[in-house]
Ligand code: UD1
C-alpha cells in the first residue's frame with residue numbers, strides 16, 4: 001500500500017504573536033517545519049505534500065524541493081486543509097499520513113508505528129493519542145464503555161466531564177485514502193467557523209467503522225507549538241534529547257542543562273563541553289577538544305585536540321591543536337592552522353594564520369595572510385580599512401611583529417622581518433629587515449646588531 005505524508009503548515013499561528021510564520025520559528029537552530037519533513041522522509045518514497053497558506057512564499061522557500069505544495073487560500077480549519085490536497089492526491093495513493101508542522105518532536109519511529117497499525121486496520125483511521133494531565137488545549141478522546149473510540153471533542157466545545165478526560169489527541173492520523181475525501185466533505189462547520197479534521201472520527205463511527213488508536217509512550221513527543229511557552233518547552237526537550245545522544249556517543253557534557261547544541265552539529269569522541277557552551281548551525285568539532293565554559297561556536301569547524309576557552313567563533317576554521325581564549329573572537333573566514341595559539345582579547349577575520357603562529361594578547365588581524373611561526377606582539381593591529389575599502393596584509397614566515405605595531409594595509413612584511421614596539425608600518429618591509437618608528441623605517445644595519 002502506497003503511503004503519502006501530508007504536513008499541515010498553512011495556519012497563521014496567531015497565538016505565537018509573531019510576524020514570522022509559526023512553522024518557521026527556529027528550534028535547535030532549524031525552522032519547525034524541518035522536523036516534520038525529517039520525520040516523514042524515510043516513511044515513503046512518495047514526496048510529501050505540505051499545505052501552505054500563511055506566509056506561503058517563505059515556507060515554500062525554506063522547504064524547497066523536498067515537498068510538493070498545496071495552497072490553502074483561506075485557512076478554514078484542519079479538515080479543510082487536508083481536503084485542499086485532494087486534487088493532487090485522489091486516486092494516487094492508498095494511505096495518507098497527516099501530521100502538523102507545529103509538532104516537531106514526533107519521531108519517525110512513532111509515525112512509522114502509526115502507519116503500521118493502519119496497514120493492519122480494516123477501518124479507515126488510526127490516530128495517535130497521549131495520556132497527560134495537562135491538556136495544553138488538545139482535543140479529548142471520547143470512548144465508549146468497551147474502550148472503542150467514539151469521537152474527538154475540541155477543548156472549546158468540551159463539557160466539564162469531557163474536559164477531565166486525560167487521553168488527548170496528538171493531531172496525527174493515518175487514513176485510508178479512498179475513504180478520506182468523501183468523509184472530509186461530510187464534516188460540518190464547527191461553532192468556531194472551522195472544519196475540524198478531528199470530526200473524521202465521528203464520521204467513521206457513524207458509519208459503524210472502528211477507529212484505531214496508538215498511544216504515545218513518551219508524551220513529550222506531542223509537545224505541539226501553539227505559543228512561545230510551548231516553544232521553550234520543546235527547546236528544552238529537544239536539547240535534552242540532543243545532549244543525551246552526544247553523551248552516549250562519547251562526548252563529555254559537564255552541565256547538560258546549560259549546553260545548547262543545534263540539531264545539525266557534529267561532535268567527535270572524547271570532546272568535552274563545559275558549562276554555557278552553545279554550538280550552533282553547521283558546527284563540526286573533532287575529537288578530544290575542550291570547548292567552554294561560556295563559549296559560542298557558530299558554523300565553525302574545529303579540529304582535534306583544540307582548546308576554545310570563553311570565546312566566540314563564527315564561520316571559522318580551526319585545524320588540530322589550536323588554542324584560543326579567553327575572550328577570543330573569530331569571525332567569518334578566520335582560518336587558524338595546526339598549533340596556532342591565540343591568547344586573550346584577540347580578533348581574527350578573513351585571515352589565515354599558518355601553523356605555529358602565536359598571537360598572545362589584544363590583537364586584531366583582518367584580511368591577512370600570516371606565515372608560519374610568526375609572532376604577533378601584544379596590541380598589534382592590521383589597519384585594513386581606509387574608510388572606504390578593505391586592504392590585505394601579508395606577513396612572511398618567522399617574522400616578529402613587535403608589541404603595539406600598526407600594520408597599515410595594503411602591506412607586505414617579508415620573511416624574518418621585525419617591527420619595533422609601537423611602530424606604525426606604512427610601507428612594505430623586505431625580508432630580514434628591522435623597521436621601527438612612526439612611520440616605520442629600516443634601522444641602521446650596524447645599530448641592528
Ligand atoms: C489540533 C487538533 C487538536 C489536537 C491538536 C494537537 C483540530 C481541530 N484540532 O488543534 O484536536 O489536540 O491539534 O496539536 O484539528 N492548519 C492549516 N490550515 C488551517 C488550520 C490549521 O494548515 O486551516 C495547520 C496549522 O498550521 C497547524 C496544524 O494545522 O500546523 C494544526 O492547527 P492548530 O491551529 O495548531 O490546531 P490545534 O489548535 O493545535
Ligand code: MG
Pocket residue numbers: 100102224225226
Ligand atoms: Mg497546534
